[in-house]
Amino acid sequence: MDTLRTLNPTPTLTPAAKKRHGQPGPLYWLQRLGLHAIIWVGALAMVLPFLWMISTSLKSQGEAMTYPPVWIPRPALWSNYVDVVQSFPFELFGLNSLKIALLGTLGQLISTSLAAYAFARMKFPGRNVLFVLLLATLMIPSHVTMIPTFLLFNALGWFNTHYPLFVPAWFGGAFGTFLVRQFFQTIPMDYNDAAAIDGAGHFRIFTSIYIPLAKPVLATLSLFTFMNHWNEFLLPVIYLTDQDKMTLTVGLSFFRLQYNTLYHYLMAGTVLSTIPIFVLFVVLQKYFVQGIVMSGLKG
């Protein structure tokens, strides 16, 4: 049965099993080819919408509206991007997004790693109840808390400011606390003991042992928090009214209202808002994967 080898390929097969199945036959190679084909078609389905976005962003209005659709624009109108940036302050939106995402990420890192240390390494009454309570907040739909939180921020005079978009991140979060706590628990207690003998307290141990050791998981958390703030849509829609305060994501949706059917401009704007996060992803891919894997495995 050559087919066996495809699902669980060679390296793990014992010599005895190998002997029984013999050399790979033509059926084996055919199957492998088939599997590659499925994966390729899937990958194409993932990428084509983005290629279509880029292609449209370089077309003239007439070419965008031709039938059958054209995939390679001739000529490529890079000037669409100039038009878009001139008609809508995308660089300002980008700076607003960056500011909110960076401030939110910083707050999330500080508040969740502190909480994670307390949950992982300190003894206090109510620890388990609090931890379960924190995890249970994952079940609360954002639409439930949205209205009272709006009233709260409104009363603080924070309507049409950036505060509501990044301040909550400074006050902990279930996902981040859980992720960092899982990692902290893998650090050997010997470190705590050794440091304690040298007279270090918990805060010292936290800042000079746990934080440096947790760099990879903190990088993962930063990435997710950054991405969530960057892509956030509901909050800026609720809180921001002035155009010069808008973020890229919500700016894009307003841009759509203005350029409703001008898809070449619309797609150029979409490319501009997507590029930063794609670059980040390609460079730091490893950390994205780790974050999801860690949160999923321990669930």
Next chain:
Amino acid sequence: MVSPLRDQTQPIRSSPTLQRRKVSEALLAYLFLLPTLFGLLFFSLGPVIAGFLISFTNWNIFLPPQWVGLDNYQTLLTQDLPRKVFSNTLYYTLVNVPLNMTVALGMALLLNLRLRGVSFYRAVYFLPVVSSTVAASLIWTWLYSPNFGPINYFLGEIGIKGPPWLASTTWAMPAVIIMSVWKGFGTNMLIFLAGLQGIPQELIEASMIDGANRWQRFWRITWPLLTPTTFFVLVISCIASFQVFEQVFVMTEGGPAYATSVMGLFIYLNAFRYNNMGYAAAAAYILFALILAITLAQLKLQRRWTHYEL
């Protein structure tokens, strides 16, 4: 935890000192947790309670709220539009979750094979996840365009007359779901992949030597050992699906003829466009109750089908 070594170095101290150290550690712990506690109070539990109270009022923000008892809930449960919104949300969840999970598991099984370039493919399948939902929605609106979009062009080439997608009451919801699966399955795929990689190789090898075929191996070994992962994915996918908002807001605004009107959108519109805070809060509470009920039901049922031990 108080470190064991520290206890050993000072074994027979008077208990008041030990007591004091315990108290000071607890105080320090609460200090570490201060931001989290504050957040729980003001951004989670407080709003949950406040929202519950608001849901019994008639309130447009500008005038003081009026207590109306169960009126909002009664309206929500008896009128046609909210009912349609509930059933649309259920429709979306019941189709989106199984479809998303099937694609995610299928691709995870494929990418778990040791094929060349697997990490490249993994990145490609994950690309839609990192893009913003707004951007993805704009792209798909354009892909679905009945006259100029490539989807209907492709369908035409293979002899199918494509529907008007987002403009059709029948096809708008499937269109939103297809886009959502495309956008979201990458996350679940990675979780499944991690689960698959946690399955001990010896078990699979042993079954191969015993002559189990691929089908038997999947259903007798991989699937049972993967059930905790499947359960986790099921729970988080349902919670997320019930809250679907952005793609509907951008692609259809709930139309045509409320065909894609879901609870997330309904609550947003009532709260921030029509200023019916009480009514919106009541709708949010029904959504919350649904999510809680389904999550608890799944927790209860999981014992029947998940295997945590080898």
